[in-house]
Amino acid sequence: MLVHFILTASLSVQLFAFVSTNKKVSAGNNLSTSSNEMQDDFITVAQHFTDLLVKKDFAAAEALFDDTMKAAMPQVKLEETWNAVLSQVGAFKQQLKTRTEKRAAYVMVFVTCDFERMKLDVRVVLDQSKHVAGLFFGPATNVEYTWPTYVKPDSFQEKEVVVGSGEWALPGTLSLPAGNGPFPAVVLVHGSGPNDRDETLSVNKPFRDLAGGLASKGIAVLRYEKRTREYPAKLAAIHSFTVKDETIDDALAAVSLLKTTERIDPKRVFVLGHSLGGMLVPRIGTLDPTIAGLISLAGATRHLEDVIPDQYNYLLSLDGSISKEDQAQLDKYKQMSAEVKALKPSDSGSPKMIFGAPASYWLDLSDYDPPQLAKALKQPLLILQGERDYQVTMSDFNNWKTALTGKSNVTFKTYPELNHLFLSGTRKSTPAEYDQVGHVDVRVIEDIAAWISSIRK
Numbered sequence: 001m002l003v004h005f006i007l008t009a010s011l012s013v014q015l016f017a018f019v020s021t022n023k024k025v026s027a028g029n030n031l032s033t034s035s036n037e038m039q040d041d042f043i044t045v046a047q048h049f050t051d052l053l054v055k056k057d058f059a060a061a062e063a064l065f066d067d068t069m070k071a072a073m074p075q076v077k078l079e080e081t082w083n084a085v086l087s088q089v090g091a092f093k094q095q096l097k098t099r100t101e102k103r104a105a106y107v108m109v110f111v112t113c114d115f116e117r118m119k120l121d122v123r124v125v126l127d128q129s130k131h132v133a134g135l136f137f138g139p140a141t142n143v144e145y146t147w148p149t150y151v152k153p154d155s156f157q158e159k160e161v162v163v164g165s166g167e168w169a170l171p172g173t174l175s176l177p178a179g180n181g182p183f184p185a186v187v188l189v190h191g192s193g194p195n196d197r198d199e200t201l202s203v204n205k206p207f208r209d210l211a212g213g214l215a216s217k218g219i220a221v222l223r224y225e226k227r228t229r230e231y232p233a234k235l236a237a238i239h240s241f242t243v244k245d246e247t248i249d250d251a252l253a254a255v256s257l258l259k260t261t262e263r264i265d266p267k268r269v270f271v272l273g274h275s276l277g278g279m280l281v282p283r284i285g286t287l288d289p290t291i292a293g294l295i296s297l298a299g300a301t302r303h304l305e306d307v308i309p310d311q312y313n314y315l316l317s318l319d320g321s322i323s324k325e326d327q328a329q330l331d332k333y334k335q336m337s338a339e340v341k342a343l344k345p346s347d348s349g350s351p352k353m354i355f356g357a358p359a360s361y362w363l364d365l366s367d368y369d370p371p372q373l374a375k376a377l378k379q380p381l382l383i384l385q386g387e388r389d390y391q392v393t394m395s396d397f398n399n400w401k402t403a404l405t406g407k408s409n410v411t412f413k414t415y416p417e418l419n420h421l422f423l424s425g426t427r428k429s430t431p432a433e434y435d436q437v438g439h440v441d442v443r444v445i446e447d448i449a450a451w452i453s454s455i456r457k
Contacts, residue, residue: 043098046109046124049132053082053122054092066131073135085137087329088315089431090116106133112140117315117431118202139202139434148439151212154178158211163224164253168231172224172254173197174261175215181263184270184292184452185220186210187254189247189284191275194229199274202434206274206421213445219452220264222254239351242364243280251277251284255291268292270452273299275392275420281381282373293380293455295448298392298420301370301399305340305362307392308355309333314390318430371403380409382451384444386418388429413447 045064052061062075073081086092093114101108111122118139125134147153156177163170177183188207190199198205211221227250228235238245251271259266270293273281278299285294300307312333316326339354340362347359354362374381381404385397397414404410415422419429423438 042100042107042126042130043109045126045130045132046111046122047095047098049124050095050111050113050122053078056082058082064132066127066129066133069132069134085120086115087312089118089120092116108134118435139200145198145205145208147212148209148442150216150442150445151209152216153212156212156215161222161224161257163222163257164250167234168227168250170224170227170230170250171197172222173211175211175221175223176263177215177218177220179218179263181220182265182268183218183220183263184268184455185222185258185261185264186214186270186272186295186448186452187251187258188221188223189251189271189273189277189280190226191277192246193226194232195226196229197223197225199223201421203437204421204423204434204439206423206440209440210272210445210448213440213442214449214452217445217449219449220258220261222258224250224254226250239349239358240360241358242361243276243283244364246361247277247280248284248287251280252288255288259290268452268455270295270455272297272448275300278392279370282370282377283368285377285379285381286373289378291379293382293452294377295382295384295451296400297384297422297444298386298389299370299383299396299400300392301396303340304365305337305355309337310393311391315431318428371400374400374404374410375407380411380455381407382411382448383413384422384447385414386420386422387414387416388418388425389420390429391420411451415441415443417441418444 049061049064052058052064056079058075058079062070062073062078065073093116096112096114096119098112099110101110107126109124109126111124113120113122121136121138121140123136123138124132125136127133156175158173158175161172161174163172188199188210190207197207199207207223211223214221226247228246235241235245251273255269255271258264258269269291271281271284271291272295273279273284274297278296279301281294281296281299285291309330312330316322316330322330336354343359343363343366345363348363350359352359383397383400383404385392385394387394394414397412401412417424417426418441419425419433421434421438422440422444423433424441425433
């Protein structure tokens with residue numbers, strides 16, 4: 001079982017508790033939709049299950065699980081997960097709509113719900129006996145995407161590719177400009193959590209914006225499904241799980257793919273990381289010195305176990321006060337942060353999960369200082385930050401700047417109006433902002449394209 005929820009909150013956006021059985025059931029976009037063929041009773045069961053969660057009748061909800069889910073998520077764990085969801089998205093308000101998708105013998109019912117702070121999909125996976133075989137929580141995504149105005153669809157083509165090989169092969173999309181090339185190219189590296197190739201959050205798809213915007217300017221872009229999304233159950237079995245398994249290996253595989261792709265200039269392959277990905281670009285650049293340059297969008301510099309309580313404190317304070325219940329939840333996260341800091345190397349094989357990740361994950365990051373590692377990089381570095389970002393804040397940006405100011409091949413840029421997804425706004429940033437359709441600001445596209453054009457090898 002993998003319960004990947006706090007990490008999703010820490011860098012990629014709000015909490016999306018994620019539970020997987022050992023069955024091959026994915027929460028990804030590659031399910032074929034056939035809603036008209038679904039039986040109404042699958043929807044009825046999913047709605048009933050969601051009602052039980054809302055009523056906090058966890059015993060009755062557990063009774064709907066198949067045997068694998070009963071073992072993986074007993075009543076106490078289900079209660080803990082649901083309460084963690086509510087702590088971030090606020091009180092349940094109402095069910096809004098449903099839709100269904102089918103894959104092999106399973107039916108996934110999306111029960112879109114309205115919560116106090118945002119809309120969320122409760123994704124209930126049902127087997128043919130209508131037992132719950134999987135459970136996912138994610139931002140509501142049933143909104144048709146349209147390219148932003150700065151994208152010129154006729155100026156590039158998109159084709160399906162495979163990143164890596166063997167047991168961890170990942171489906172991806174290459175946006176390739178029209179013409180003979182050779183073109184510079186960028187690999188997009190996700191934030192934390194089980195992200196899809198577009199880094200979809202609610203109604204927004206920032207990686208798709210970046211791909212279309214940069215490809216319109218003659219820069220190829222490769223994006224792909226994250227390993228934690230494509231292979232959640234296999235990863236859950238790895239008790240020594242680290243960011244290498246989560247992110248780094250696949251980013252390096254994507255770079256290798258681009259270097260051998262026709263019409264791509266192998267000497268001008270760049271890596272762009274967002275959030276957790278932005279935090280990890282110094283590691284990625286160290287492991288492959290042939291990468292032409294590195295771009296960090298909202299890359300965290302503080303320890304994640306410190307970032308998480310700060311985020312919760314911000315969210316819980318949005319209404320101007322912190323209730324006793326809120327304070328108890330915040331105290332719990334501070335205690336979990338203390339548990340992370342108390343880990344010893346001898347704990348590396350422990351299966352205990354803290355903030356949704358094993359001890360090995362936290363020990364691997366315990367001595368990691370992204371700006372300090374970046375000081376030793378030979379590759380040029382572009383660091384971008386939205387000043388309205390409450391998830392990765394200006395304090396993180398200032399840590400980059402303090403460590404790297406004076407290094408001639410580093411460029412810094414901030415945007416006063418932009419949030420964590422580099423979407424524009426005017427007020428204090430809140431989770432509700434992510435439910436409003438927007439696009440990565442055109443200035444970000446232009447600044448990245450201009451910087452890449454300035455880097456020649």
